[in-house]
Amino acid sequence: MSGPSPSAGPEPVLTGRGLAKRFGAAVALDGVDLAVGRTETVAIMGPSGSGKSTLLHCLAGIMRPDAGEVHLLGQRIDALGERRRSTLRRTRFGFVFQFGQLLPELPAEENVALPLMLNGTPRRDAVKAARTWFGPLGLGGMERRRPGELSGGQAQRVAIARALAPRPAVVFADEPTGALDQATGHETMRLLTEATRHNDASLVVVTHDPSVARWCDRTVQVRDGRVQQPVPGAA
């Protein structure tokens, strides 16, 4: 590897180099370098419209950057076709969004089991594996409830379980606490960071909230599509 190495961890799991993306005339990303180490938790902060979500989408293989490369464990992923990237997202990545990612008609445990089933785990095993997440995340007894019967914080914890259940290498979260009050938001961030670390996964979280960013190992500031300077975060 040559050039600037913004990696913080000893063995980077995910690396983005020289990422650029524009939408028509609007420049969303303008040459971003970012490396995420194993079990590292990185917060991406910045004003609205600065390109945080776009960066996350490029790193996660949702979007193809116009220029630059993304590597996962040494394998280049941004050049893969949509089908391969889709499989990659399903097997190696986990996602937590602001809200609405749970299917309303599925009980919580099936929402968690769904990605496992999509990866080929038989249903019975998938549900059994899904259930093991509920206790540690403080969701004991809510396995059969449907998303509509859960509070916002509980629903986000189910989403965390769903993201982690397939044992991903990296979890991506875009404003995971954006729809929650502060106390619930903090509790959710604590669970998210602890659970990803505990499961040997890295975490990339986009947020507006500095107090949310404090839960992460490191904060990256994005402004006008560029990374400003790495700031050591509170552990």
Place this chain on the structure above:
Amino acid sequence: MGTTLDLTWRLLRGGGRRNLLGAALALAAVAVSTGLLLFAVTANLAFAQRARADAWRHPGKAGADPVMIEALATDHVRGEPITVVDLAALKPGAPAPPGMPRFPNPGETWTSPALARLMKDLPSGQLAARFPARAGTLGRDALIHPDELVAVVGRAPGDPAMTAGRDRLAGVENTAAPTRIARYSTGAAAFAGVYQALVAIASVLMAVPLLVFGGAAARLTVARRDRRLAALRLVGATPGQVVAITTAEAVITAAAGALAGTVLYAAAIPALTRITIAGGGWYASDLWPGLPVVAAVLAAVPVLVGASAVAGLRRVVVGPLGVARRETPPAMRAVRVLLLAAVMAAFAGASGGLTGLGRLGLVIMLVFLMLAFLAINLAGPWVVALIGRITVALARTPARLLAGRRLVDDPRSAWRTVAGVALTGFVAGFLALLGGASSGTKASDRLELSVPPERAAAVAEQVKGRLDGIDAGVAVRPPSTGGPSADAAVVTVTVRGGASAVDRARTALAGTVPGHVATTPADEERGRDQLLADLRTGALTVLVVSFLIAITSAGITGASAVLDRRQAYAMLRLAGTPLRVLDRARRQETLIPLVVMGGGSLATGLFFAAPFAVGFGASGAVTLAAFVAVGFGGIAGASALSRPLLRSVTADPAPTPD
């Protein structure tokens, strides 16, 4: 009010492409509903008009102060019936019949346009010579349908035709003995009454799925708005404002849809006039419901949709956060299915005696039919939920699990999609068995003339003299013990040389026995088969309408299901769920209940028709096969329309709530 309308208009216009698509779907649904509603209403009006056009031909009871004599007979040409009305004035001021400028003079024949054409086209020895000279053409008030063959013959009161009795064909009111009357009948004759009852039932059969569907359309206008309205509430709009905005939006969409539906219906009239009932098509003017009805429908549809929208909105208004919450739906009670079972059991118990009851049996049967129809509609969602639970229990793949969960979550919406076909399957099953009736097997070359036994030999001689030059054999059949004319002998004339020879013989025999018309067994069979044929035409029409509803509703329900879940679908796709899995789930959630319910209702229809089965003929098998092909193909096709929609809502990499 002004600001509400302004806001509404902005919401409608500024809602973005997908909301516009939702509005377009709702509009299409309302348009189809309105068109079909107009059809259902107009069918009743059109049959009422036919009954009026028919009423005057039936003399009814003898009047107290008679001014004229009226008699009715049915002759045939080329196998088609001709309605012959004989009229004689007893006093100078006898009233003109409907469709005629004056009372016919003795020795005059007034004919319908179709009969006039036929008289011109055929040699006079085959048709025209049966009647006195043509004096004029009957107006449409005298006619049931444009192609009807009708002759009004003026006679002197002393004419033998005005004094001799008539014999009637069994069960069909196409003959009436000369009767002294003071005015023409206006009430529907019994036979026309049966038709009116049948069309009323058909309207009910069409209206049930129509209401289900219309309700869905109304909710569609609201569903898309749920989240945005909740947001409106969050920013402090009063419940009243929220209700007003949404209702105004629903009403505007519905008004446009109702207008489009009316235009659609008007455009369909030329095609509809070709539906053949009782031997003929329709006057276009009979199928136009008239301005008052149109105005009423145009006013009522938006109001109904608006009311439904308000009902659907209650949830939103109750609490700003209430919308996002979705609880486990309360389980539906099995009572719904017990009801259906009870109706079927009662029918099974009663069906044995029904065929012996004549017209009462028919009425009872139709009542059962309606009850079964309503019961199926009640039981439907319950069964869909059951199918969903079974699907979930057996599901091994994610797609199957998703499909099953959706069925359990919202069985009513899944039922709306398949209801049309399920209800139609019932009709189709019914039709398949009725379709076995044989037709055209009776002799069409043997004319029969019933006469008093003592005159039989003389009439036979007279007939032989008249048939000069026609290759025919004349015989006398003594009175039989059974049959409708038990005490009459029958002079039979077997004609060789095809239809034109038979018509020449009919013409030669005209007036041999005053008031009696020579008919072939095929003529009589035709009269009896007409009702059955019309029943099938009617059922087929209901079938087509149901399919229209089913296919439209499948398309709309599928699309709105995708729109409703677009955010979750988009996020699933972001997380790497293949579009293929989502698409398979979407397809299965329609096809699984369709196969089970369509098949089930088909079996129910077969069950109900079983006592009336004349035999499961080839046409029945074709009906069934066509039903299966068109129904399933149409629904699968319509629901496949939401596939590109699914692709487009999940293509957006950064889904945002709107």
